[in-house]
Amino acid sequence: MTASFAGWPREAFDVLLQLDGEPSEEVRQRCRADREQLVRQPMIALMNDVADADGAYEDFSVWSYAKLAWYWQHQPAVVRIRKFLELSLGFDLDGLRVQGAWWYADSTQVERYRRAVGDDASGEQLATILDALRTKGFSITGDVMKRVPRGYDKDHPRAELLKHRTVRVQRPLGCDDWLHTPGVVDRVLEVFGELRPMMAWFATHVSV
Template sequence: MIQQFSGWPDQALDILLRLDGEPSSALREELRKDRERLVRKPMIDLLNDVADADPAYADFSVWSYAKHTWWWQHQTATIRLARKVEIGLRFDLDGLHVKGAWHYPDPGQIELYRAAVAGKGSGLALAQAIDTLRHKGYEISGDVMKVTPPGYSPDHERAGLLRHRSVVASRALDRDDWLATAKALDWVLDTAADLNPMLSWFAEHVTAAEDP
């Protein structure tokens, strides 16, 4: 396959800078075509190249526009790996942000998650995957309860993970010299490889058998 992505040109940041703050509807419409060409299309090219590199990442969406100005100021995309398990991307004036997440869980997924975290082998595997990401500089976050959920001891060795109702690992690329070149594709592929152990764990343990 011929690589499509060659980076975001400097003009992409110029467009986003003009959209900063509270741009009028007239200005948004004036910039729509340029934003599509300079900001959104590179994200589409990037995700097509990621999918070409690994078909596991072929189910993606690159979001378009909405009435709220935030969607004009931030170009987002999602790669779906399993039910509620995904890689999210966001390009804006701060750079390129990538996160791997299990979030907004379906009913029943939290119970599956807790049982797998409490399991000796499965829980240790997730803890190690997250620790590896943290040591590589990823920010680990999520919806976290203040107390250990009922039925699990506060002294459990993975009590911290048991309190999670979602898990997100994220990092950002803010190097302008990379964003304007195809090197950003390699960075995204490396990030996806880093996230794979954690996201594969969620796809295996938290996705119910009846989920499509």
């Protein structure tokens, strides 16, 4: 299939700049058509090209508008991998960022996560995956408890991972000139590929 994503127009940043701060309803409505054409539609085209290149990313959605100003100032897109497990992109005045996340999970998945982290084989595998992502510039965050959960030794070798109730891995890709080119598709596929071991770990051990 012929690629449809040509890059974000430079004017996309002009529109987002008008929506910065606390834009009034009048400003939002004045910018709506330009924002749709210059910001949201390119994200849809990008996600379609990414899905065409790899069927693993076919289940995606590109958010529309809402009452909060944040939704006008940021353009997210989400790829659902499994329940509570997703990849996402975000486009705003800072450029493009990528995230892999396991979050909003129910108690069953949280318990599966703890058992998998506590296990020497699977737990060490996740620790190695996350360490590799850190070396590639990803930040590892999430909802983290103050103490190691009940039933696990406070001196467990993966105590810090056991404290997580969510895991978010993010990396900003910036807003250089490549954002205005079709090369964004390959860049996104490359970074999604870097996150694939983490996604596979959660799909195997947690989000089953």
